[in-house]
Each structure stands twice: as structure tokens, then as C-alpha cells.
Amino acid sequence: MLDALTVATSVAALALAVWCGWAAYRDQPTKDWHFIGMGVVTLLTVVQLVVGIVQLARGEKPEQGTTIFVAYLLGALACVPVTGFMSLTERTRWGSVTVAAGGVVLAVLEVRLYDIWGG
């Protein structure tokens, strides 16, 4: 369950990165549709956090330690919303680039999460 979510989240994050990268390439700021996309990706990370905590509560142990696992879950959750707000203050193509970078960072965090859980 958690592994499937991790894969889904990283794919969604990369899709968001490409989408916002395309907007930046066309010299456009982030728009309503992009924010809906960010919302979808953020929702996935929320579900992931909940599922992760439920798994921990059930007594399952991440391979590389609970602290690091929870820290990465929280980091993954914060990642895209933070870049979303930054793109609200920077209404140029560079706001879009920042969200794209946020998507890439989230995908990297998901790979690390996969390792930490011991997939």
C-alpha cells in the first residue's frame, strides 16, 4: 500500500514538474490549473502521511528508523505547498520554475522514502 502510494506520488510530482516547466518555457506564471495540480499532489502526500502513521501504529518498523521516516513524510508534505506560495509571490516564469523544482525535490524525497521504508 505504502509502496504503491510512493510510486504514485513521485509520478504525480514529476508530472507537475514537467507541466510547470512547460509553463516556464512558455514564459508564463503558475495559473489556477497549476494550483489544482499542486493540490492533487499535496493530497497524495497527505494520504501518504496518514497511511505511514497508521502503518507505524500497527507496529511496522521502517528499515532506517522511525524518526527519519516521519521527518521525510513531513518534508514531502511541505514540499509542494511551499513552492506554491512562493510562486504566488513571484508572478513570472520563475515562479513556475520554482514549482517545477519543488516537484523534482518531492520525487527525490519519495525515492528516499522508498529506501527508508525498506521497499
Add this chain to the structure above:
Amino acid sequence: MATTDRPTERSRLISGPGTLLVWLYGVMVVGAVSRSAVQISTEFGHAPLAYSLSAVAGVVYGFITYSLVRGGERARRAALACCIGELVGVLVVGTWTLVEPSAFPDSTVWSDYGVGYLFIPVLLPVSAIYWLRKARSPKGEVG
């Protein structure tokens, strides 16, 4: 020199490409600081040098992020100096880890020029130095 009396508006360093830089530096702050905090509190004896270097890197990243957000000519110069220090740090530590791996039982943020972080640690100071030099205020010498 009448202009010095007036509170000069701080030049913004986080517009345009600066936004991206702040985001990446912010990520590196969280990454380096939390990593070294966990490692120092749980297994400091294992690789004290590596963990201390990660902590130092985290502090440097934190200062640069703060300077970028604060803006202004003094902050710009301080950030520029730190970026140069950061670049030197990455190059020295990167070379050090390659030449003498035995000194580093565990890796740092700057090991092998930051390969574990997609080479962001070595690319970031270069692009930041470029951006900060470009963002120099047109008036030039302002304390």
C-alpha cells in the same frame, strides 16, 4: 552625500531567479541541518568529522537563505562571501573525500562534490554567485 541620510530601500534579492535560489537553499538548509541533527544526536562517535561538516554546511546555507530573503546591499555582499566560502568548502571537502575516504566513515552533504544531492551543493553556489553579482545595486557603493 544627501542620499545617505535617506533610508534607502533594500534591493530585493528574491525576485526572478532569486525565488528558485531561495527554494533550493531552503531545501539544503532543512536537509543538512536535520541530517546532522539526527546523526550527531544518535551516532556522533561513528563519524564526528563528517557530521560536524554537515552541521557547518547547514549553518552556512541557513545564513545565505536569510541574507537572500532579507535583501539589501550588505546582505548581498554577506551572501556573496558565504557562497564563495561554500564553493571552496564543497571543492575542498569533495576532493578530501575522494583522496582520503578513510577519514569519512559516513558521507557528508559535501562528499564527492555533493553527488548524493544531485550535485546541487556544487551547482548552487556557482549560480548564486552569478545571480548575486548581477543583482548588484546600480548605485554601487552602499554600506
